[in-house]
Amino acid sequence: ALKYDKIMAGLYIHIPFCKSRCIYCGFYSTTATELIEEYTNAICKELELRKEYLHESVSTIYFGGGTPSLLSLDETARILNAIYIYNKVEDGCEITMECNPDDVTPGFAKRLAGQNVNRVSMGVQSFSDDILAFARRRHKSEQIRSAIENLREAGIKNISIDLMFGFPNETISQWNNDIEKAIKLNVEHISAYSLMYEEGTALYKMLDKGTIKECSDDTYLEMYNLLIDKLNDAGYEHYEISNFAKPGFRSRHNSSYWHNIPYLGVGAAAHSYNQESRQWNISNLKEYIRSIEHGIVPYEDEVLSTDSKFDDYIMTSLRTCEGIDINYIKENFSIEHYEYLRKESEPHIKNKLLTLSDDGRRIHLTRKGLFLSDGIMSDLMHV
Known part of the structure; x- marks a missing residue:
């Protein structure tokens, strides 16, 4: 049998709702926000149905999406309550909530801190209003700074932002400006991804029709090198291909994916891993809710062969600086x-x-x- 460190586990909650879809998004999400209440009930029920899945205590909880910041105070509280009822949660557990900058009002930030959310990951993507409008992001660049100020005021000391580079016609100087503005915000963690053209997205259709052109590989490379140099100089550790952290602020939750730690994924399209098999819930919101109401978790799974475990180890460990x-x-x-x-x-x-x-x-x-x-x-x- 493979030897593993069995002392901790991660818990991921997928909230697939968005007010509008970004043109590049290939994740499972929906704009049917009228189903949030029913979906919250289903999440709580799935947590009960799967209380035996993890044998370890939970050391990280991650609300991802979609847009988890669309949940009401009551909905978030009910999910957190169910997590604590059906799992052993470690003291000092890292609890992350993904947010959109335009959702982070002073009241919202206070509410998060009051629910023991101690880490926020914010989808900034760009500081250029033109790029944000092209990507169909809901926020404007000036809302980014105020969102961070609101989180700081509320006492949240661990903030991560996502950036994206390689938009059609984006220049090196625009990207340089984005990096400089990100550094000035003095956040603890920065994730940066090159723009991907995934089939089925609005962005892919535009490329297919020839209305936009992809960045050249040379431009992508120059942008990535600029990112690494500037963030290293600013004191960020490049600990994973797309992730940079100030010392002591690596994402503990995402690190569990790269270090073979078991995790439970709850919600439509969520993935779970227990070191012997992978499971993934169906990517259909109504079917997911209906099935959970009948006491059945609707998932498929794959038992991992030794070769698959080897490949997983190669792929995840090579992504990290170790x-x-x-x-x-x-x-x-x-x-x-x-x-x-x-x-x-x-x-x-x-x-x-x-x-x-x-x-x-x-x-x-x-x-x-x-x-x-x-x-x-x-x-x-x-x-």
Whole structure:
């Protein structure tokens, strides 16, 4: 059997409601906000139905979406209450709520702090009103600063913002301006993602029709390098491909995904993982609610083979600054897996895309390798 650290677990609550859809969003979400009340009941019921899923105490809770900040005070309180009833929650648990800047009024911020939410992740994306309008974001750039001031006033000391780069026609100087404004906000954590064109999104349709053009790879690379340099200089640690934190402020919840920690995902389209299998709830809001009302969690699952576990470990660990622990591979997988990793990593080490740590115990991406990470991971994976 594989050896794991069994002392903690994560809990993810998916809130799929949005007032409007952003053009790039490929996540499962809906604008049918009239179903929020029924959905809240279903979430609480699913927490009861799945109270045996986690054998560890919960050390992180994450409300993601969608737009969790659309929940009322009462709805959030009921979900949190159900979490505490059906799970053992650690003292000092990291509780994160994703928010849109325009939802964060002084009253809303006080309410979050009053419910022990101690971390907020805010979808800023850009400080350019033109880009925000193009992406169909609801907020304006001036609302970002006031949202952060409101959270600080309420006593929330751990704030993360999301940025996005590589919009059609976005210039390096626009992106540089975004990074500088983000640094000035002095938040504890910054996540930054290159714009993705996912099938089924409004953005993909625009690309398909030829009304917009994708950024060149050279521009993406220049933007990513600029991001790393500026955030490193500002004292942020680049601890995962897309994530930067001030010392002591890594996202504990997201880190659990990259460090093989079990988690329970509750809600429509939510994923769960218990180190032996993966489960995912159906991506249909009405069917999800109906099924839960009948006492059945509607999910599919996949039992993980040793090869799948190996591939998962390669993919998640290589995303982090720690990289692949060679001893972990030797202890938990076969000699064949170890030899495969050694053979496949050699050409990437030669090409300076991967490097060995000084003690020879870890393999991680170099700065040059970061931008080619998908291809490198794929080469090192067994299946």
